[in-house]
Amino acid sequence: SYLQVSTGAYKRQVHEVPLGKQITDPALIEKITWATWTSILGDEVIGIWPRNADKADVNCACVTHTGLNIVTGDDFGLVKLFDFPCTEKFVSGCF
Numbered sequence: 001s002y003l004q005v006s007t008g009a010y011k012r013q014v015h016e017v018p019l020g021k022q023i024t025d026p027a028l029i030e031k032i033t034w035a036t037w038t039s040i041l042g043d044e045v046i047g048i049w050p051r052n053a054d055k056a057d058v059n060c061a062c063v064t065h066t067g068l069n070i071v072t073g074d075d076f077g078l079v080k081l082f083d084f085p086c087t088e089k090f091v092s093g094c095f
Contacts, residue, residue: 002014040061044086045085048061051090058075
């Protein structure tokens with residue numbers, strides 16, 4: 001199994017569990033089916049970021065149990081609901 005982490009430098013890292021070995025091969029990462037998703041980083045969530053957003057504007061994200069939607073919380077006090085994956089840039093979300 002695999003673990004995805006977001007670093008303080010806003011970089012996405014994927015590690016093999018339980019070995020802890022970092023996976024850097026994009027082709028391998030693309031094949032992973034994630035059981036959960038709480039990262040604000042990655043191609044799968046590029047659309048959660050509003051146009052002209054600062055790195056710290058989106059604070060949290062979590063995919064629903066069905067895996068069909070992702071909900072985010074941001075610095076403006078908004079909770080937004082998106083389709084998951086959200087790969088199109090600057091999607092406004094559903095409120």
